[in-house]
Amino acid sequence: MDFATLETLRDKHPAWRLLVADHAAFVISFLHGSFIEAKARAWSQRELSLRLEDHLHALRERLGEGSLPRTAEAYLDDWAGALCGWLRKFYPPGSDEPHFDLTPAAERAIRWLAQLSERPFVGTESRLLTVFHLLKQMTEGTEQDPQARLAELERQKAELEAEIARVRAGQLEMMEESAIRERFQQMADTAHGLLADFRQLEHGFHELDRALRERIATWEGTRGELLETVFGEHDAISGSDEGRSFRAFWDFLMSPARQEELTRSLERVLAHPAVQALQPDPRLTRIHFDWLEAGEHTQRTVARLSSQLRRYLDEHVWLENRRIMQLLRGVEQHALAIRNHPPGAAFMELDEPAPSLELPVERPLFSPPVQARLTDTEVREASGEVPSEALFARMFIDKEQLREHVRDALRTREQVSLAELVREHPLEHGLAELVVYLSLAAENRRAAIDDSNTQDFFWTDARGCERRATLPLVLFLR
């Protein structure tokens, strides 16, 4: 902890930067509420910015309108940026919306702050016992002499028998209240800490993955050597120290008997008057379910990373990647050299992603034009007054726009009927517009007018009258 290290830490480490940020209280209260208290691992951008809007709104009411002037999205983007590093922004598989998760660094800073105000008293005994316990586990676990192990087991047996005899005789030793409180405090601390560890763990796996890939990408020797040095026999990620510890944890937690035991013990302990006096968080009874949930998340990450890494190391992919990088370097050099004289039109060819099918049946067949029947009528001189404003009030219908509607609709389908079109773009000019659509259909070789079927159209005209028109079925084809 010399001066230089601390100086860089203060500049670079996201946790420290969070603590000294201008709006630290605002940022931390939000992150704490959204991620730690809610025990959430990922929020979609929409949900999280809604939450932030609420938070901002409440704060602005308290601090005045002008404070915290930026939008929720801008804040989130900032916090996920390289300068802050408090949120991780990522696209989960199968979703088009970016998601956010707290980074382990930010979580650490927040937990440290939480500890400042926690802890009604400091228990030393239980922690000393924990240290003892851990040491004992290690010495016993590494003892190779069978005689020594047997002796230890015998000693424990004698102790147990002595205790059984005492209980038989009616001497029950009860734990003191302060001892209970102390242990409970430690238990709750560890339990919550475990939840935080998952985030750290996942981060660790990501780091491990990145380091491995970097090594693979810059590897100069043969692939066989690479596999040997990087992997040995184990899967690099699930075989790492963290990976194995996590595996063991998971197996332990997954057994139904253990879960039941945990549930029962937690309920009993929380019901104890000494613990009740501490006003424990009632959600603690469900902590193992939270572990399961968070663990599953990590589990999925590990599985995904492992399989991606295997794929990346696949022989074919590996060789192809090297070749491709080589070629790309060449391409870039050439492209730089000719940047001021780029070649003209078509330069390369590429297969289409599917065979091109021209289905003859999809084309409209010839249909005889409808004969217009002309009837003789006598034309007489007009007698009534024609109001001249009718000439000016003629409405204008943009034929191009209607044509655009048709083209638009056909972009996603093979065919569209006039009724569908009108549903998507409601009639604005009533009958006149329908007529224009009809004329479009008549001009278009790829449109069909089917007299044997009809479709009804409804609209309300400018005077508020309900109108109805029955037209033959009109289909526009791609």
Added chain:
Amino acid sequence: MLVSLMKGVLYQEDDPVLWQTLLQQQGRVRDHVLVLGLQLMLDEAEGYACLRQRPMGGDEQELPRLVARRQLSYGVSLLLALLRKKLVDVDASGGSSRLVLRREDIHELVRLFQSDGTNEVRRVDRLDADIAKVVELGFLRKLRESDDTFEVRRILKAFVDAQWLDAFEQRLADYRAHLNEDHGGTA
């Protein structure tokens, strides 16, 4: 099954049910398209499948092509190559398997290789047209969220492969030599 393959690329994430069917009937699909001079490209790990023209053996009778070839302009070709590079980079740095780029990112990617002409607007317009073209080819996908974010679809790997890049490099080298002749070595 065949029909949807004939219509375009099949992605696992788009239709998991159809994908399962394809995995089960892979052999039959392969046999079936073989006689049409096609082959099934199926990448189980990446989760995509499509039909491609099968290269003919020496003594086989040449079948007419069912898969059309697209002419690509220089700009689009270069963009494809650069996107392919980005994919390799992302694979090498781990993390997410999805490559999502914003429009500015793509502009940044290509800027170095464009002429320094003063007409910034024209440059941007042309690149946007190229991007639209790549979207149309199906290698970039607009994310529903916004207009300016694109996901680079991993099917790009199957099309812009070493062979294609090799041809691209060769052609660029030829062009460069040609330029040098014309301009007396100034290019």
